[in-house]
Amino acid sequence: MADTTQRVLSLLNLLQSRPVWTGAELAERLGVTTRSVRRDVERLRELGYPVRAEHGTGGGYQLGAGKALPPLLLDDEEAVAVAVSLRLAAGGTVAGLGEAAVRSLAKLDQVLPARLRSEVKGVIEATVSLDSPVTAVDADVLVALARAIRTPERATFDYTKADGDRRERRVEPYRLVAAGRRWYLMAWDLDRDDWRTFRLDRMAAARGTGWRFKQRDAPDAVEYVRASITQAPYQFVAKVRIAAPAEEVAARVPSTMAVVESDGSGHSVLTAGADNLDYIAYHVVRLGWPITVLDPPELRDAMRVLGERFTAAGG
Template sequence: MTVEATTERVLRLLALLQRRPSWTAAELAAELRVTDRSVRRDVERLRTLGYPVHATAGVGGGYQLGAGTQLPPLLLDDEEAIATAVSLRLATGGTVAGAGEAALRALAKLDQVMPPRLRGEVRAVHGATETLVGPGVEIDAELLVTLARACRDAVRVRFRYAARDRGEHERTVEPVRMVATGRRWYLMAWDVDRADWRTFRLDRMHDVVATTWRFRAREHPDPVAYVQRSVAEAPYRHLARVRLRARPEQVRDLVPPQVGRVEDDRDGWCVLVAGGENLDWLAVHVARLGFEAEILEPPELREAATQLASRLTAMAEPRHG
């Protein structure tokens, strides 16, 4: 076998070890299509390069990529590792458009092999840094890393959650994916006690603990679509469906995904689905979009729009005397 093929296989082995917390030699051999002996040799090559690969003996034994005492050589020195980790922490907060989830995955991998002395440096720099983010939306990077690992490793998470009624309840969930929408982070997960899919705001989660209870992944809705539907519709008293004479992308430029969902329709129209606590405000927001509109539901929104039109007409009439 050529040196290039061996190097490629070792990199594939490293990727497998980063994918989940533990592998048996037989599982790795099957994935790489080599013998157990080749797996052992490749593990030794990773160790020689500085990757901390731990092995446990016995029937349930296997290989695990652990936290090391040094970073792998030829990849990042101390200063580069600190700069990278700090940048990734800032990116996970949404300061880099489209980079949040990718930065979070990279941060989880880097944090796994970073020695404690460098973790302390990163936390010190991050703790002394402020970003121009609105109050109540900043998420602790440690929470992001904990949830990212739990999603990757398919382990249950336990936490206390502050509900909309301000009461706190303990929840146990099987996490699937985190979704960043606008200025907030959400977790889509299977709620074990309620036996259903749920969406949780990360800024309302407290005392988050990743357990050792592994779960088998189940079929789930598309995380992005599910979170958007939950955020834009579920919490509100009224749910409106309005046809607009506009292309979907035109409306999406004006309506953030956490405010409303836009569906393609026909003949140059689209449908906006949005929730709200007050029908008058819904009517105002739809009118402010500036498109020809047709209210589909609820009927009460038509009445609110009629009353709003009457008030606006009265405001526009000149007063004499």
Template sequence: METADGDGRGTTERVLTLLGLLQQRQIWTGPELADRLGVTARTVRRDVERLRTLGYTVHSEHGIGGGYQLGPGPDVPPLLLDDEEAIATAVSLLVGAGGAITGDGDAGLRALTKLDRVLPTRLRHEVAALAGAVESFGGGRAPVDPRVLMTLARACRDEVEAGFGYPSSTPPDRRRVEPYRLVASDRRWYLLAYDLDRDDWRSFRVDRMREVAARTWRFRPREMPAAASYVQEGVAVRAYPNQARLLVRAPADTVRAQVPAQAAVVRPRDQESCEILSGADNLDLVLMHVALLGHDFTVLDPPELAQRCRLLAERLAAAGAEP
């Protein structure tokens, strides 16, 4: 039978509370923990020993600046997570840090910090390798199945082919690819991959994939384009039948703050100007949006868009003339 101590809580509840405190910050003194738990310093020492017997590594240092500190252990401790769960949780939090955790982002960051403090070294290496297969541009995004992200991240890391169903106007709907990077936009997740059936680079929306599976066939990595830039240009420019390139007389950082990442690619030209690349079904929309940015600009491509700009300018001038 569990006994109560101090504030009347059972031993198990108190030990779990102690574990939570140790996960909240780097180091606690014995008196601080005793005060927070409402018990004696001797009870704190006993509870620390209970955590150690459960598999948690708790370091203790005496003297000034000393105290109790939770450290990584040789195994994932009992009552926490097994290897697969720990990796999946850590990577989900890592990839969510770019914006998928909304509303309570601080809670997600605290959870990741707690998990990182108790991950064994072998799992930290795997989490770091998986996170290295992820890039992003933009901000928050719609969530996708973390199991799919894990499968694709592992395939990127291990350099093995991946297969998945993907809706397309030209068969086959089943794709066979060499996966290279996961890229997060401010709306969706994408996979940058080399499409083996089309013999070219492609970006795929992860939320449209079906029956995603990593294969056992390893590939020799090709020289790939810059992942985030390639995917962003595909989303903002290549996906549309009409593309435009404009010179804007304002710093690139200023314009990026005004233009959503999925709407245009902003490339610096010098400290005072930049180029905007954008696509649309109707390029008049691009002209209107750029004009509303409030900066001087010049149409670079296509030439017919410059003529269209002059016609619109004449129409706007006429609309503002005295009746």
């Protein structure tokens, strides 16, 4: 049975290495008869691999594309190349990544041998990026949290706050959210007994504890993180009514800067946080649409002062 399994894996490796093989070529490479090749091809088909067989001149066996991607058989060099690429993408040094990179990395990391794991780590440590499109995070942190979310199991990590205070946090992880230039974790904080948002670039030593938990009723992860990063950390939360449809305003305002909601009849409400109201006044005015300040009243004063500055500058 072990010999048969090894032969089937070898057959799969050959089919992945080039487009078409004749039965005789496969038999010679595997050291078996063409009849054995046909039986092994049937075994691959039973496992979900779409192996096509074409008769006649130019025909042979070909691994086709199926509805679902079957497992890939990678040699050492290929596995290292894929792992390095995924870690660079997940860590923020490759543009156009997504949550898919993190999921793929978590799956690959589970089956990567220790000898290859150390090789991947060496390549990553020797690699720098001239221009990173996002704030870099430790790929090991992403992998650990992705696993804990999938299980699900409680996790711990060391977290450094904006003021430099570093403490261990214990959470029930719920979702990873990529927003703008950063990664965030939405989790139930076990010590504060409430939902919290954590920046992954401030984390270290993330790990699952092995303690499973029953998932709680949770708010929408995207909306919760959006509100957390655009409003919660700031001294002021401003609301402004804009005479423009929400979709047009949202197209010009980064989702990490403000929340834009429809207000009916071609209007929208923008909600944003800041420690300096002059900052909000400037960015809202530069959008170019008529606005009405809803809250706080101090924002009206900031708008008036900004207008006086523009008038004085125009001479």
